[in-house]
Amino acid sequence: MAQEQPLHRQLGLTDEEFGDIRQTLGRDPGSAELAMYAAMWSEHCSYKSSKVHLRSLPTEGSAVLVGPGEDAGAVDIGDGLAVVFKIESHSHPSAIEPYQGAATGVGGIVRDIISMGARPIALLDPLRFGPLDEARNRWLFEGVVAGIGGYGNCIGVPTVGGEVHFAGPHSSNPTINVMCVGVAPADRLVTSAMPVHEGSLMVLYGAATGRDGIGGVSVLASATLEEGAEASRPSVQIGDPFAEKLLIEASLELVERGLLEGLQDLGGAGLTCAVSESAARAGLGAELDLDAVPLREAGMEAFEILTSESQERMLAIVSPGKLVQVQAVCERWGLQGVVVAKTITGGGLTVRLGGEIVARVPARSLADEGPVYERPSAPPADLAERQEDDPTFATVTVKAEEAFFSVLASPNVASKRWVAEQYDAHVQHNTIAAAGGDAAVVRVDGTLRALALSSDGKGRFGHLDPYLGAAHAVAEAARNVACTGARPLAITNCLNFGNPERPEVMWQFTESIRGIADACRAFDTPVTGGNVSFYNESGDSAVWPTPVIGMLGLLADHRLRVRSGFRGPGTTIYQLGDTLPELGGSEFAEVVLQMISGKPPALELAHERALQQLLVDAAAGDLLVSAHDCGDGGLAIALAESAIAGDTGFAVTLPADAPWYVSLFSESASRVVVSVDEARIAAFEALVARAGVPLRRLGETGGPRISIDGALETTVEAAREAYESAIPTLLDA
């Protein structure tokens, strides 16, 4: 029983960790101090299980301005502009209150972007749920989508992309990730490199602090949710997007007017984290006065004020001379800005309430000196047999047409319009391509440049081979970006895993990191930041190891961006890249053969890179009418999606030397379907030859029909109907 446990265990600290705290302090910690350490040393805030492994990720690159370690990474896109981007997970709160859980997740990642001094310009939301035939999964799906829209639409940041997948292991563990992208003048980024002086003031502005989310996300996300997680419930919070919008404008005005020495969002571990990190990063200490903190409720105790994760709050570091101006800006935006702390020399953090000292600890011991674990790791016992049973060699009895429509209407593949239409994609007037294509394309305001953004995870592949699954995720994200003509620049990543205290989860984690690292090195797309979400399991069902990759690409001239849809008759359709008999972990295998087994397709990183470079060059030479990558569902789905998107039919022939289901549904990597105008064919084929990328002429565009010679005959209309109606139909069930 929790009651009989000593306090430190109730707060999730181990006896060893408690010992370290006593060592640091040279005495027993008080209750407020213990709560501070418990929050800061939680898995969510301290990364204690992942730190050592994250170090092996490549983070260097000519374009990288800010790598991991700050609130978000930053990349140089020229013209003196920086792109700031980061992805984060809000799976645990969303599992018990989908609307507010997802909404507050959006709020959190947006504050990470503004705390870098950047204006948020785009959101993406990679989501994973259990199958929609379960009522609870429908409730979670509808609630999460409504929550992301409800918050994102209300703060004026367009939601331009994301992904939605459905799989059994997510039934009790939805995986809710949100990525935010911002833009700032490179010389105005707010980083810990900015000098913070002794005697500077810490101004807390935004919402008042309440009892909600005490030990919220950090504790919630640092342990598995047991059935009916009653205890963790009060830590779900209500988002106030209106307050967030004011926070965005006020924060950016403070930055633009050069009034700040530093800026911190209040996220996990609330005030404790923001104050201790700000002080530690500056190599200083701080005096924190809890009596100054505006409270929503009377009689809050020190530990509550210190660890409350109330939303929509920011902390500005200000030199005393600028306080009046800073408070005036907050005032103008209807926000309360009060001085709660002051930096001091020496690394001590002293906290007072009612005049009494309630905590006195070294700031660094909270922020930087948390425990670090190298947890035991071992492959899952059943991995070998999972990989044994390869669907590539299964006997296929269905007809091609039946298979085509089942895969096209599978929720993983089918149109996500039902989701995308609930998001404002237009606000800020720069969205050139939103959800639907391979990557979203967002113009950089007032320039010809555009960002191409994609988020991808390959859970099913990861389940069968976490190394390959992770590498494929990076490859697909980069390929998606390259299909628009943009050059992949850098990634952020969200690592969604089970309980790290289980060796097989830890093995999946380290293998995934290896996969991301190798792929990012091969593509020269460094890791600028991310987030780790452990404990995504309940009972004995853990989520598939799912690193979600957020890829940033750059288009020098948005007028040269390539669409994913065919455009009218008479263009030639090619497949770039080779199709191999690789049905392991494919959508076809799951939907048609009911098999989730085998080995994922091989991935030749050098070939993948050559393909991406080719796409970028072809786009720059204006040689492509359309380009669409072969992902879930393989070639058949890539062709169908290009036809539906461009409302243009096609006729193609398949190689004679392979069974139709391999040609149509194999998910071999590094393949793209392109269409090319007559006049450009010579130049295109020459370019491909020089690049040494395998090329195969498939056929021609035109007419209302989808005709795959010898295998299947249907119409664009029929395909569209199946593709568009799948998810709405499941929801009406």
Added chain:
Amino acid sequence: MRYGFEVLVSLKAGLLDPQGKAVEGSLPALGWTNVSDVRVGKHIALTIEADDEDAARVQVAEMAERLLSNPVIEDFQILSASELGG
């Protein structure tokens, strides 16, 4: 027998009520400076067919718990019941 019920669904105490906050914040500008603790909740009125009021009340409570509210963030309260005749 038919009964009319009214159910009030409100955010748990301690949780932020952004609506209430915004309304409260706007009142002074309208010259009303003497109002506080504004909370906005949902009011659900419904008619239910049951043998007797107790049976009806039990079902309404279950509906409120499972459908009308999310116990994670909301409390509900059955405000009133009235007999509407058969």
Added chain:
Amino acid sequence: MRYGFEVLVSLKAGLLDPQGKAVEGSLPALGWTNVSDVRVGKHIALTIEADDEDAARVQVAEMAERLLSNPVIEDFQILSASELGG
């Protein structure tokens, strides 16, 4: 003196209430087939400082009229008042 008031704001009769309809529509799937006429309204609770209850009530009515409800589509009703002490 401080008074607590509760105001109910509901859609004018005859106007479509999609929320009510949605709730009603989802009940049968949960096995509840005996519920009808579901209407969803707003419940606003607030505290007001005034010399006496009548003065308070007059102001609440004015607030409900001008701000809390939109007379084009909504009716309001002052549900209850309670004295909260000085």
Added chain:
Amino acid sequence: MSRGERVPRIGVVTFPGSLDDRDALHAVELMGAQGIPLWHADTDLQGVDAVILPGGFSYGDYLRTGALARFARIMDAVRAFADRGGPVLGICNGFQILCEAGMLPGALSRNDSLRFVCRPVSIRVETSGTPVTGRLLPGETVEIPIKHGEGRYVAGKEELRRIEGEGLVAFRYSGPDGVVDDARNPNGSVGNIAGVRNGSGNVVGLMPHPEHAVDPDVGPVGGQPLFASLLQYVGAGV
């Protein structure tokens, strides 16, 4: 500069929670006007030729959309401007605010789907007698995106009869061919009403977002005729 060539000054009000204010300014500038940012707490319209109340979630759309913004300090000036015959355009949240303020008839309520909806729609022009339809003919359609959760236009029976009778409907959701039917109604608005005007025709509001359909670099330009009309209305001689 002759009067015909003078660059019109079009004000766009920013309320707390306005979101498409910058977009509206961008749009009027693209169309050749000068965009003048106006602040909700100000009392003066800086002598603008027209006022746009932009889209967004003013005051979070809490309580009711537009219910709190309606009381913003600048609204007195906007009302006075309108009473003098000045052109006022409300887009989405701006439309909701004008209805709440009683400057336009009817009200906007939750979409019948209960979901926010963002998609391009066709709307049919019902009258040339508004500041944004002078260069369009009744029956013409334009394609413009909608993005709202509370765009279902409603009014009491009497009110509705008056609105239709006096020809106050400015736009209806329709097909590209101008056909008006339930299938083309994205939110359950009565009579597919997408926008209305006031009695004297100088105040107009609509749910769709013309400011998001003017820039050829990002998408279709169905909103251009509305802004061209507005510029003509304020005497830019376009």
